Every structure is written in C-alpha cells, then in structure tokens.
Amino acid sequence: MTRNTVRLTMAQALVRYLCNQFTEIEGERVPLFAGVFGIFGHGNVTCLSEALEQVQDQLPTWRGQNEQTMALAAIGFAKAKRRRQIMVAATSIGPGALNMVTAAGVAMANRLPVLLIAGDTFANRLPDPVLQQVEHFNDPSITANDAFKSVVRYWDRIVVPEQILQSLPQAVATMLDPADCGPAFIGLAQDTQELAYDYPEVFFEPKVWKIPRPRPDREAVAAAAELLKTAKRPLIISGGGVRYSLAGETLAKFAAERGIPVVETIAGKGTLTHDDAVHAGPIGIVGSTSANALAKEADVILAIGTRLQDFTTGSWTAFAQDAQFISVNAARFDAVKHRSLAVVGDALETIGELDAALGGWKADAALLKHAKTLFAEWNKLLDDVQAPTNDPVPSYAQVVAVLNKVAGPNDTLISAAGGTPGEVVKGWRVKNPDTFDCEFGFSCMGYEIPAGWGCAMAQEGPGGTGGTPIVMLGDGTYMMANSDVYSAALTGHKMVVVVCDNGGFAVINRLQQAKGVPGFNNLLTDCRVQNRENPLHVDFVKHAEAMGAKAVKAESLADLERVMKEALAHDGITVVNIVSDAWKWVPGDADWDVGVPEISNFETVRAARKAQEKIREAQRLGV
Numbered sequence: 001m002t003r004n005t006v007r008l009t010m011a012q013a014l015v016r017y018l019c020n021q022f023t024e025i026e027g028e029r030v031p032l033f034a035g036v037f038g039i040f041g042h043g044n045v046t047c048l049s050e051a052l053e054q055v056q057d058q059l060p061t062w063r064g065q066n067e068q069t070m071a072l073a074a075i076g077f078a079k080a081k082r083r084r085q086i087m088v089a090a091t092s093i094g095p096g097a098l099n100m101v102t103a104a105g106v107a108m109a110n111r112l113p114v115l116l117i118a119g120d121t122f123a124n125r126l127p128d129p130v131l132q133q134v135e136h137f138n139d140p141s142i143t144a145n146d147a148f149k150s151v152v153r154y155w156d157r158i159v160v161p162e163q164i165l166q167s168l169p170q171a172v173a174t175m176l177d178p179a180d181c182g183p184a185f186i187g188l189a190q191d192t193q194e195l196a197y198d199y200p201e202v203f204f205e206p207k208v209w210k211i212p213r214p215r216p217d218r219e220a221v222a223a224a225a226e227l228l229k230t231a232k233r234p235l236i237i238s239g240g241g242v243r244y245s246l247a248g249e250t251l252a253k254f255a256a257e258r259g260i261p262v263v264e265t266i267a268g269k270g271t272l273t274h275d276d277a278v279h280a281g282p283i284g285i286v287g288s289t290s291a292n293a294l295a296k297e298a299d300v301i302l303a304i305g306t307r308l309q310d311f312t313t314g315s316w317t318a319f320a321q322d323a324q325f326i327s328v329n330a331a332r333f334d335a336v337k338h339r340s341l342a343v344v345g346d347a348l349e350t351i352g353e354l355d356a357a358l359g360g361w362k363a364d365a366a367l368l369k370h371a372k373t374l375f376a377e378w379n380k381l382l383d384d385v386q387a388p389t390n391d392p393v394p395s396y397a398q399v400v401a402v403l404n405k406v407a408g409p410n411d412t413l414i415s416a417a418g419g420t421p422g423e424v425v426k427g428w429r430v431k432n433p434d435t436f437d438c439e440f441g442f443s444c445m446g447y448e449i450p451a452g453w454g455c456a457m458a459q460e461g462p463g464g465t466g467g468t469p470i471v472m473l474g475d476g477t478y479m480m481a482n483s484d485v486y487s488a489a490l491t492g493h494k495m496v497v498v499v500c501d502n503g504g505f506a507v508i509n510r511l512q513q514a515k516g517v518p519g520f521n522n523l524l525t526d527c528r529v530q531n532r533e534n535p536l537h538v539d540f541v542k543h544a545e546a547m548g549a550k551a552v553k554a555e556s557l558a559d560l561e562r563v564m565k566e567a568l569a570h571d572g573i574t575v576v577n578i579v580s581d582a583w584k585w586v587p588g589d590a591d592w593d594v595g596v597p598e599i600s601n602f603e604t605v606r607a608a609r610k611a612q613e614k615i616r617e618a619q620r621l622g623v
Contacts, residue, residue, distance in 0.1 A: 005198035010161035011188070013199050014117075015051040017168050018088065019059050022208045025084050025462040032172070032209055033115070034077070034085050034461070035060040037070035041092025042131060043119020047193035048090060062491060065483035067091045069450040071103030073484060074114045076451025078107075079437055080412065080458035080465075083244045084211065086113045086175060087454065093119040093190070094132025098144050102444065104151040107183035109441035110267065111240070111307075111331075113175035116152070116185045120145055123159035123189035130190070145187040153182035159189050161197035176211050178244070178330035178346060213245075214330060216345030216353060224302075224326045224343050225357035231300035234260050234363055237283060237312065240267030241305020241329060245347035248433050251304065252276055254351050259363040260302070261371035263291035265312045266425055268305065270436030274429035280371040281378050284312045285590045286422035286440075289381065290374035292590050295319055304328045305347045308337055311440065315593035316620040323620075328354075338620065382427055385586050394557050395584035396423040399500055402557055403470060404429055406564045410467030412437060412455055416447035418474045419507035419585070420500070426586045435465055446481030448473040449497055453484045456493035468568055469495040476505045478540065482547075488573040489548030496567045497549075497575045499540050506582035515596050515612075516604030523582060544575035551575040591615040 008016065021032040038061045040049050052061050064070025067089070074087035091097050097118035107114045121133050121143050129135050136142040149155050154174040156167045171184035228234060242251055248271040255262045255278040262272060263283040272279045281288030283295055295301070295318045303325055306312060313319070316338070327340035328350045335342035343350055386401035400423050407413065409431040415424050416439040430436050437455065439447045452471040458464050478499045488495055509522035519526040524535040544551035550570055554560035560578055567574035596612040597605055 004201045006201055006204070007196050007198050009047060009051070009194055009196050010158065010164060011047040011193040012051040013161070013197070013203075014164055014168065015048070015055055015059065016204050017164070019055055020204050020206045021172060022206060023084055024208065024210075025081070028462045029208060030085065030462055031059070032086060033059060034087055034457070035062055036088040036090055037062050037064045037074055038090040039064045039067055039070065039092070039096060041096050041119065043093035043096070043190055044090055044117075044188070044193070045092065047190075048117070048119075048188065064089075065487055066481070067096050067099035068103050069446060069481050069484050071100045071114060071116060072106060072444070072447050073450035073454035073487070075103060075107050075110070075112050076414070076437070076447070076454030077458045078112045078114055079110070079451070080455040081463055082246065082434065083113055083181060084463060085458075085461075086115060088115045088117060090117045091119070093121065094134070094144050098147060101147050101151060104148055104183045104185065106439060106442040106444045106447060108151045108153070110439065111181045112183070113181055114183045115171065115175065116148065116183055118145055118185070118187055119193075120157060120187040120189045122191045124191055143187070145185070148185040151183070152185040153180055154184040156185070157187040157189065158192055161192060161195045165199070165203055172209065176209055178212065178214065178241075179332065213346040213349050214344070216328070216343045216350045220341070220343045221350070221353045221357050224341055224354055227324060227326060227341055228300055228302065228354075228358065229361050231363065233297050233367060234300045234302060235294050235298035236260050236262045237265060237301060237303040237306055238262050238268040238271050239265045239304060239306025242268055242271050242347050243305075243434060245305065245330075247348035247351060248272060250348055250351050252278060254355050258358065258361070259365055259368045261294055261368055263287070263294060265306045265309070266421065266438050266440045269425055269438065270430045270434055273431060273433060278368065280375045282425050284314055284318060285588060285592050286311060286425045287588070287590060288375070288378045288426060289589055290371065290378040292318060293374050294371055298323055300324050300326065302326045302328070303340070304351070307334045309441065310593065314590035315615070317591045317615060317618040319620060321620060381587070386427060388557050391581070393579055393581045395581045396420065396500060397427050397584070397586050398557055399498070399560065399578060399580055400424055400427040400472070402560045403472065403498060403564060406561055406568065407431070407470055408467055408568070410435060410465040411568070412465060412467055412469050414448055414452050414455060414469055414471045415473065416440065416451070416477070417443040417445040418477050418505070419502070420472050420474060422507070422588065423586055424472060426588070432465065435467065445477045448477060449482060450484040450487070452495040452497065453488045453493055456488065456495050471495060471497045473497070473499060474506065475499060475501040475503070475538070475540070479538065482543070485544055485549050485573060485575060486547035492572065494571060495573055496564065497544075497573065499575060499577045500580040501537070501540065501577060502580045502582035503537075504582070509582070510585065511594070514608070515594065516600070516602050516606070516608035518602070540575065540577040549573045549575045551577070554578040591618070593619065
C-alpha cells in the first residue's frame with residue numbers, strides 16, 4: 001500500500017497541523033487555534049516565521065511586546081472563550097522563552113489551555129554553545145526550556161522532524177482534557193526546524209475536536225445523593241469548573257429546585273448573576289459575610305468545579321470541623337482533597353445525574369430564605385461602603401461602584417493581583433454570566449492589561465459576549481506590565497483600562513502592617529526614594545498617550561462616571577487614571593494563614609503571632 005506524503009520542513013508541518021485543527025462553539029465550526037502571539041528571535045525567526053508568514057490569513061500572527069504578556073493575552077483569550085478555543089505564544093530561545101515561564105504558571109494554576117512554542121539549542125550540538133544557551137556541565141541535554149517542566153501539563157522537545165506526529169496530538173488532547181487542562185510546551189531545536197521530512201498527508205486532514213464530558217461513577221453519585229439527603233443546612237460552592245463545563249444554567253436550576261443556596265469562588269464568580277434567586281455571594285477571604293456565614297453553618301457542602309484554594313476555604317477555617325464535603329470535579333486530584341466524598345466527572349453531567357439520584361428530596365424551604373436575608377444584609381453593607389462621600393480621595397469600593405454602574409451587561413470586568421481582587425470579587429455585581437475575570441489562582445501582577453487585549457479578541461468570534469473589556473488595576477501593577485496598551489492601540493482592539501493610583505503596593509502594605517510589621521518598601525512613601533514626603537509620581541495619562549491610547553484623568557467620582565461613558569463609547573483603547581485611597585477597604589470576615597515571625601523585636605508582631613496561632617487552631621485537618 002502506497003502512503004501519500006508531503007515534504008515539508010518540521011516548522012512548516014507544525015503550522016499546517018495547527019491550521020487543520022477545529023472545534024465547535026455554539027454549533028459553528030471554528031479553528032481550534034485562533035491565532036499566534038509571536039516575538040521572533042534567532043531561535044524561531046528563520047524557520048517558524050517562514051511557515052507562519054504563509055498562513056497569516058488563516059492563522060493570524062499578532063506581534064507581542066513582551067513574551068510574558070503576550071502569553072498572558074493568550075490566557076485571557078482562553079478564559080473568555082471558556083477553554084473552547086486556544087491561542088499560541090511563540091518565542092525564540094533563552095530569555096524570550098524564560099519570559100513565558102510566569103505566564104505558564106498562570107495557565108497551570110488556573111487550569112487554562114495555551115500552547116507555548118519556544119526555540120531551542122541545536123540538536124546536533126555542533127555549534128555549542130550558541131547565543132543565549134545556558135550550559136549544565138554535567139548534563140548537556142538541559143536547556144533553558146527545561147524550566148517549563150514545573151509549570152506545564154505537557155512538555156516536549158522536538159529533536160527529529162517526525163516527533164511532531166506523536167507530540168502535537170498529545171499536546172492538543174492535554175489542553176482539551178477537562179481533568180488535565182493546562183498549558184502545553186513544545187521546544188523546537190533550531191536545526192530540526194529547518195529539516196524536511198516526508199510527512200503522511202493524513203496527519204494534516206482536518207479534525208474537529210470535541211471537549212470530553214466524563215460521566216461520574218454511578219456508585220459515587222448514589223453515595224453523594226445519600227449524603228446530601230442527610231443535610232439540614234446544605235451549601236453549594238460553585239467554582240471555575242462550572243463555567244468551563246457550561247453548566248451555569250443547569251446549576252442554577254438544580255439549586256433552585258432543591259432549595260440550596262449557591263456561593264461562588266473567585267474563579268466561579270460570574271457563573272450566576274448577582275441577583276440570581278439562589279446566589280448568596282462570593283465565599284472566603286475576599287468573600288461576603290453572607291457566604292461565609294452560610295459556610296460556617298453548613299453541614300454538607302457540595303463543592304463543584306473548585307480546587308478549594310485557601311482563599312476559598314479561609315485556609316480551612318471557614319467551615320465547621322464536622323462539616324462533610326462532596327467534591328464534584330473532572331480532576332481526580334481536586335476531587336479527593338480534604339476528606340471529600342469524591343465524584344469524579346464533568347460538572348454538567350454530574351449535576352444532572354445527581355439531580356436524578358436525589359428523587360423528590362429538597363432542602364428545608366427556610367434555608368434559601370435565610371440565605372437571601374444574609375445576602376440582603378451584605379448588599380446593604382456594599383451600598384454603604386460604595387456610596388459617594390465628600391472625601392477628597394475615593395475608595396476602591398466607590399470606584400468599583402461607578403464602573404459597575406456604567407458597564408453594559410455584556411462588558412467584562414478584568415482584574416488580578418493587588419488590591420482590586422478583594423474589592424471587585426466582593427463589590428462587583430455581575431449583570432450577565434461570564435462577564436467577570438479575576439485571575440487569582442496565581443495572583444499574577446501584570447495579567448490585567450494583556451488579558452484585556454486577549455479578551456477583546458475573544459469577543460469578536462462565536463462564544464464572545466460582544467462587550468468591552470474593562471480592566472481595573474493599581475498603579476503598581478500598571479508599572480509592572482503596561483506594554484499591551486500599545487499592543488491594543490496598534491491592533492485597534494477596544495478596551496478600557498482604569499488605573500487606580502494609591503501610591504504603591506497598597507494591599508500588600510495592608511497585610512504587612514496587619515501582621516505587625518511597620519510599613520516598609522511597599523507604599524512609595526515607605527521606600528528608599530529621593531523624597532519620601534513627595535515621591536515622584538508617574539503621569540499615567542501622558543504615559544498611555546505616548547503608547548497610542550486615548551487617556552484622561554478623572555478628578556472625582558462624578559467625573560469618573562462621565563469619563564467612563566465616553567471611554568465605553570470610544571472605538572479603541574482608553575486609559576482612565578484616578579487617584580484612590582490606600583487605606584480604605586471593603587470589610588472581610590474570613591481568616592488567612594500566613595507566616596508570622598515566631599520571635600520578633602516588635603510587640604505588634606508578637607501580638608500578630610498570637611492571633612495567627614488562634615487562626616491555626618480553628619483549621620480543619622487536611623487529611
């Protein structure tokens with residue numbers, strides 16, 4: 001039997017394969033790989049770029065400004081697409097590749113797909129050491145790309161052309177597996193990229209990938225149903241897995257019919273609207289008093305699609321010691337955590353099977369009524385802290401309220417590290433599902449602006465909300481990664497970036513001082529600077545204008561509302577700057593376990609240590 005082949009370089013074959021992978025979103029067949037974020041260098045400019053140039057109308061390549069932020073843009077895109085479509089981030093070797101390691105960590109922690117492709121050293125080693133090569137004297141096979149191994153789900157190095165026949169399908173399958181989902185990394189040896197090989201034509205046949213929905217074990221479902229039937233005060237925790245399973249409507253219907261309140265994790269926020277009949281607020285350290293009160297009272301917790309991170313569990317102080325967990329998760333690793341009754345399966349499928357197994361059981365009708373009373377009290381607290389005042393400098397909460405007011409129902413709020421996550425998770429009232437993105441799995445400063453760029457791209461195709469990304473971040477984060485203001489201006493993508501200037505790293509200063517350490521090296525006034533009384537402040541408006549954005553400073557909350565309306569009407573990127581308070585925060589009532597010195601010269605630290613020991617006494621045992 002004759003095998004039909006086509007002769008291509010390895011780089012050309014890789015690109016052709018990517019171009020022929022498809023998926024379906026809302027019944028429409030679309031490319032699985034929507035595009036490539038690329039910065040070319042000597043490890044990929046001569047071969048990979050040659051291949052990408054020929055397909056730029058089919059697989060568009062977008063020029064990044066920094067390897068980390070372009071990979072973060074790819075992650076923001078994947079999150080907006082709810083893991084149904086993937087972007088590629090491609091770099092050269094050495095520093096270009098290593099710049100992507102942080103972004104890989106973001107994707108790994110948040111269980112998000114992105115294909116990372118980096119150049120590598122020569123497989124034949126004849127020119128060693130090449131430019132940007134790191135050398136391990138006892139192991140010449142190690143290169144800078146080995147650094148990715150701890151932060152990706154799939155890792156491979158291509159040293160002969162035919163290896164991609166096995167490697168690429170495995171990489172794609174990993175990224176689309178609900179249990180294993182995360183970043184995949186492929187290193188391309190420079191000399192291997194150039195080599196031609198007779199690839200079988202069947203390798204390039206178009207393939208439509210279906211994201212699997214693993215069904216749970218029947219006995220596990222039955223056991224979960226029996227445990228839930230014993231509950232007097234059940235509670236549902238909805239995590240990011242519910243969103244990625246597209247199970248939001250099903251969960252809301254299940255909870256309403258069974259009379260169980262639903263609280264949301266940070267990744268799960270936005271699965272339900274703020275005013276949904278079963279919604280009782282966000283849970284945990286940056287959560288609501290309503291959700292945390294329900295958690296304390298709950299005897300059976302149905303955790304769906306959450307890895308039960310410490311910000312969700314209050315470092316495992318948020319629940320009663322004898323509370324029992326049912327954990328529904330596509331990943332076995334997550335499902336078995338903390339003595340849970342593990343139900344391993346897709347959220348959508350498992351909710352349906354659990355519903356059937358429960359028969360006519362319902363929780364006491366008083367439970368949901370109680371939850372809505374607690375939630376109304378929380379909303380009153382929000383109303384109070386978000387209300388305008390005559391204070392010369394507005395709080396984060398007041399800024400959040402203004403942005404929330406002017407945002408359209410399909411606009412997406414994006415935030416990440418710093419002070420904004422606590423304020424938006426607590427204070428943002430979601431109008432439509434899937435319009436909220438707070439990256440707090442890795443808490444990566446610098447995620448926000450590139451994620452906004454990626455989100456703006458995602459809104460253009462099937463599955464997008466069609467709204468505008470509204471990025472909210474602090475001055476410290478803006479200074480760390482702002483180059484994609486230029487990217488969005490360059491490519492013409494629309495988003496609004498709101499920079500709250502509170503004079504440094506204010507929220508970490510809050511934690512530092514809360515644990516007894518004097519303010520040190522966080523706020524600009526506490527840093528080693530030329531003039532502590534009046535430290536140099538960046539003119540964010542001029543800076544953003546220099547990168548091509550429309551930029552304006554809001555002088556008050558009323559001015560912010562006007563400016564935001566204009567920004568949302570502007571067909572491009574707008575950067576809005578407003579001075580905000582470094583000391584006012586929405587109250588929280590959950591504990592967090594952090595390291596506090598066992599001995600210290602500061603009495604304040606010694607007092608904080610005693611308080612921390614009391615927190616640890618309240619923790620549930622993890623085994």
